[in-house]
Amino acid sequence: MICALGSAVCFGTASVLQAIAARATAPGTGSGVDPALLLRAVRQWRYIAGLGLDGLGFVLQIIALRSIPIYAVGAALAASLAVTAVVSARLLRVRLSGVEWGAVGVVCAGLAMLGLASGEEGDTGGSTTLQYAMLGVAVGVLLLGAVAGRLPDRGRALALGLGAGFGFGVVEVAVRLIDEVSLGALVTNPATYALLVGGGAAFLLLTSALQRGSVTTATAGMVIGETVGPALVGVVWLGDRTREGLGWLAVLGFVVAVAGALALARFGEAGVGEAGVEGAR
Template sequence: MLMVSLCGALAAAVCFGLSSVMQAVGMRRAGPVSEQDPKSLVRAWLTVPFLAGTGLDLLGFGFELVALRHLPLFLVQAAIASALAVTAVAAAVVMKERLGRAEKCAVAAVCVGLALLGVSAGPEGANRAHTDFYTALAACLVGLAVLGAGAGRLPGRWRTVTLGLCAGLCFGVLALAARTLPQLDPARLMREPATYLVAAASLIALVLWTMALAGGSVTTATAAMVIGETVLPAAVGVVVLGDEARPGWVPVAVGGFLLAVGGALALARFGELSKSSSGDTPAAPSVSLPRTG
């Protein structure tokens, strides 16, 4: 099951990464799009590439759930962040985006980091959590929502960074809650607090992420989000849920995590795929890396 779960984490990263490119293609195909013109946005959302990208998002979330059931959070979250590497490579092929030497090195760093994590990760810790754990997650969500609402009044870069970080932390809460979900029996899921935390975290994260993108740098917002969704959830997985590396492999796991996340941060500009390399296609609003967890 460990290998199946690892394949699930990588498949989720591929789905999320390709989804970003598909949705960017859909936005371009729809022609000039304005955030102030709802009809133009709806027209873009209804294009076949955009709908296909949304389908990939849902498929990616399914793969992520498979991964979370048998892998430590530090591996799964690093794998999800590596979707930016998939986006970068796909953008270079499909949208003729240029990859510089540093960005090629960043893609390689992500691949090496994930390989190191894959060989060093031990089994995941507890799948069930105490009621206090869910209460703490709910309190964190409320706090992040309040902080996000206040951050909307901050000036310039601080607004973007804070909102992106809050969105990333909400996605981290989503992953922590999803990690403790029982077998996917609908009747049982309705009785689980983790189910409602996943739904609430998704909604709050998407609202904060949209706010972060409005009038801010997508690259800055993406970098802040990657930090928020990887570092703290990974630490909680180790300290609270009992995730661990194989005996004697802790330095390798730490090095792999830093390589994978650092590479993703170096590729943060690929959270934005709105400019045509040829310059003859009208720019669409920023299309950020879709997130579900």
């Protein structure tokens, strides 16, 4: 759980840096997902620093996913929005209302309940069918991004956010489906490609969401996409369980943590408007 929380700190701080870089990057000519946006964004040192934190967060996420249930890790990752809110208040001088500080406290309370109730990760191995299913979902995320530009502004933001969340959710499940890390086993395991495609697609959609459209809507969609689905997969197909008699506390903690994160959805854009970008340069 410590690794899961450390991952949330890394991801939440990275979001602030990447949001500034994405907003400071010249937009493309289209309205949808722009693959060249990543190439332009990596010229910003803040985006590179954010990627470094994302890399560290991913390592901590892998450790957590190999030790505790997916539902606990997913809720902790959703709590990265609380980290983003606090970092934004500190570095970008974004004022948090009393309700938003309360939402940060709610997230922490939900995570505390999850920490008390979580058991060990399930010992049920993922089937080959589930591995290919995750690869199919990852490809679906790419297709979703391809059509997002044809949607109205609000619909586009929600589609990008959900797509990014599904992509990150694929990564969470795929990590559990990779049992052997030898080169031969990785090459022949569909979950490896699901992880790569899902993670890459999620980064692309999230970067696009940070630059254009309603990022608040996109972030709310991302939180839902990366928590609910993977948690169900972990419980139903991978054998994730809670401590004896504490299933109710785990469910309550999960709902409370995710609800608190959704209340902080506007910080998916790190509170960075035009003035915030100019002031951070």
